[in-house]
Structures are given as structure tokens and as C-alpha cells.
Amino acid sequence: MSRREIISGNWAFAEAMRQINPDVVAAYPITPSTDIPMKFSEFVADGKVDTNFVTVESEHSAITACVTAAAAGARVMTASSANGVGLMHEIFPIAGFFRSPIVFGLVNRSLGAPINIHCDHSDSMGERDAGWIHLYCEDAQEAYDTAVMAVRLAEHDNILTPVFVCQDGFITSHGFEPVEMLDDETVKRFVGERNARYPLLDVKNPVTYGSFASTEYYFEIKRQQVEAMENALKLYDGVAREYEAVSGRYYPMLDAYRTEDAEFVVVVMSSAAGVVKDVVDELRDKGVKAGCLRIRMFRPFPFDGVAKALSHAKAIAVLDRSLSLGGTAPVVSEVRSALYRASALIPVQSYVFGLGGRDFFPQNARDIFTDLEKGQIVGEERYIGLLE
Secondary structure (H helix, E strand, C coil): CCEEEEEEHHHHHHHHHHHHCCCEEEECCCCCCCHHHHHHHHHHHCCCCCCEEEECCCHHHHHHHHHHHHHCCCCEEEEECHHHHHHHCCCHHHHHHCCCCCEEEEEECCCCCCCCCCCCCHHHHCCCCCCCEEEECCCHHHHHHHHHHHHHHHHCCCCCCCEEEEEECCCCCCCEEEEEECCHHHHHHHHCCCCCCCCCCCCCCCCCCCCCCCCCCHHHHHHHHHHHHHHHHHHHHHHHHHHHHHHCCCCCCEEEECCCCCCEEEEECCCHHHHHHHHHHHHHHCCCCEEEEEECEEECCCHHHHHHHCCCCCEEEEEECCCCCCCCCHHHHHHHHHHHHCCCCCCEEEEECCHHHCCCCHHHHHHHHHHHHCCCCCCCCEECCCCC
16 A cells, blocks of 8 residues: 655655665765665665665775676666766766666766755766666656666666666755655566576576677677667656556656647756746746746657657747756757757757756746747857856
8 A cells, every 4th residue: 555755855765765675785875865875774774675785985886886786687776976976987888888777866966076065967967978868857756756667667678778867966855745655565566576688697698798899899789779778768658657557647758847839938857847837837827828848858868759849839948957068058959959850940048057056946937938938049058046
């Protein structure tokens, strides 16, 4: 029987881990994801899981242990943030290449320097081409549900790709709110048992991991990873619908809020979407055809879905919680590419917001919609909430 509790995003993710009962968790604490391994270690100490909890000397060691355990055939989970994610960078592409179905609770925090413990998406965006699926959650409920779904997605025979389950540091990770959790048996049945393909410890069918790939093979291996990502796009909705059947909650790749006839649309990810949706409702009451498109799956990027959701818009604003220094911010780059592929010539304004945890207020969203209504679209990025 499901239960409802007031719980933080971190504890919700840890509770999902308890119910999943992974074979191995290797973790090293860093703010603001520390609560996840801390809470899970309590479950280990209390005998509520039979997970092998590996305490290590660094984040680099943590992800290395996760990759090797996954190669051995184990179901593996972990969590980290910010500079911890940066220290793991060397190993992330290896996890993708090994097709290691790791589920990773990535609690977004700014990537120093300067040192800052608050939220932006610079840590996960630095790994956008590492061969991992990226799912961005709006609230604690979604963090819990996505952790459960991510196991099925990562371990699917036609995907076999590690998954980042992202939530905003402190905003979601430490904010307490009502979360409805499934009963343990339902989660156990939903995730099933991992049936590892080519496990390293199957001595009757020996395999090699980590071997050198020369020019004769390297290109083909990377192309296979591309195919896995394409399969994730095709198969994600099936997993989401199965989860809806047991939970009553459905999470599409794209959360399109009042976009069907919207003329002015703000595209955003994670917790800031709630602010934008509230302003959309205000503007709708005033007769303005406003809408919000929340991108939940950033990798693989759902180009066709984004173009379709934005097809009626007269003007679009894309909000990035990270920078690409000397280039184009990550989310707006993909949105423009989606529109170009669909031959949709719609004006797009790029906005950067919330770096280092800078607050994003309803008035900021109102100002953005006002810019769109007035046709104030310029080529350069705009920066929301700067002090000067």
C-alpha cells in the first residue's frame, strides 16, 4: 500500500534506493547530495537493505567502483554534485562505453570556482556528451518516481546506458514537501531483477572490459552508443506508461503546460518550471496566450517533440541555468537546432538565470513574457537577476 510523507528530494531519492535495494552503492559525500548516501547508509546499518555499501576516498574512486561492479553484473546506484561530478569526469565516458546501467542521483550545484554550494546546472551540463541519459526533475515527487523508472530504462537490453536523475540543489534536494511513495513490493516487482548481459564474473562465458580499441573498432563502438540513445527515445514512453499503471503518475519526456495554442512560450528545466507555470496561469487569466515547456529529458534530446510543442508559438524564450563560456548556452542551442530541423522560423531569445543559486522570481518570468509580447528579441544572451 502506498504512503504519503513530508520528505526532502534527497530523502525521497534515498527511499527509492532502499526499495530498489541495489547490489552495490559506492559513494563519497559532497554538498548538496550528501543526504542521499548518508540516509542510505542508515538503511544499510539498520539491515533494511542487503546492499554492499562501499566507502571510498574520493568521488573518482566512487564512480570507478560503480563501473566495475556494474560490469560484474551488479545493480548499482550512487549520487554526487558539483566538483565531485567534475572529479568523476574521466570515468563517465567509460561508464557509457561499458554500457553500465548505473542510476546516479545528481543533485545540481554550481561547478567552482569560485566555490559556491548552491544550484545551477553547470555540473551536469559538463557531462552532456559523456554518453549518459539526463533526466531533470521539477520536485521531490518526481525525483522519487524517476529514480524507480531510471532502473528500468538503464537496464533495458536495447538501451544499457547509465542515467543521471537530476534535481536542483537545496531548492528540491533540501525542501520538504508531500511525496507519495509506492509500497516496497510494487517497486520490487516494477524494477525486477537485473539480468546482466556479458557479466565479467561469468567464468563460463569470459569477456574483456577496458581493452584498447584501435581505429578499426572505435568508431563503430561509438556509433552503437548513438543507437542506444535513439532506442532510449523510442522506449522511454513505454517505461513511463508502465510506471503510470502502478503509480497513477505519468512523466513524459516533455512537460508541455498550456502550449497547445500558446503564442509565447518559455522553455525551462527543473524546479524553475513551477514559477513559470504560475505566471502562465496569471497571464492566461488576462487573455495572454502564454505557455511553458519543461524539458525533462535532455539527453537524448527529443528534437521532434520540442519542435512540435513549440510549433504554434510566435516567440520563444529559453532559460538556461548554466553558461557555455564563449559559445551558446546548452538548452537554447538544442532548442534552436530542433526548430531548424523542423524548418520552423520562430524567434528565440536566450536567457541565462540562477547561476550560483541566484533566485528566480515570478516577476522575472513576467518580464520575460513581456519581452516576448513586445517582440524584444535580440541576438545576444540576456542575463536575469544581475545586480548591476
